[in-house]
Amino acid sequence: MNEETEQLLTELERIVTERQDWLFRFAYMRIGIREDAEDVVQEVLLGVFRRLREKTRVDNMEQYVIRAISNACTDYFRRKPLHVVLLDQAKEVAVSDHDKQIHEEFLRVNRLLDTLPREQSEIVRLKCYDDLTFKQIAELQDIPEATAKSRYRYAIMHVQQMMKKGEKR
Secondary structure, three states: OOHHHHHHHHHHHHHHHHHHHHHHHHHHHHHOOHHHHHHHHHHHHHHHHHHHHOOOOOOOHHHHHHHHHHHHHHHHHHHOOOOOOOHHHHOOOOOOHHHHHHHHHHHHHHHHHOOOOHHHHHHHHHHHHOOOOHHHHHHHHOOOHHHHHHHHHHHHHHHHHHHHHHHHO
């Protein structure tokens, strides 16, 4: 193993140690099922580890891992048959006390974000829940930074309008 590969593996180890909870939350907020989100993160990290051992070149390890998890979440829905659970039924899904808070947050956020176009809702998730900068979001989504900012702005405007409509009722 050469020195560059060893440095990349050390960087991956650091990311896993410092950001494992964040990576799980990132996947969970997209998938909504704890076990599946854990599996996605684990599979991605193992895949990244294998690719690094095969001397894959990576310029920004953290960005690489985040993008890989984002892509794996998208693939998760492509290969898994869509099982629709109505929000009222989702409240009845058994959730441990440990998961209750994050599950309730997931339901609340998804109710609002489901009213947005997918491109906008993903930007909001990346910005608000994953605490990424617009530059990082643009790189992750492979779009110009200005596009990321405008999608975010339109999404926030739409959510504000929805909240105002809810207040009037």
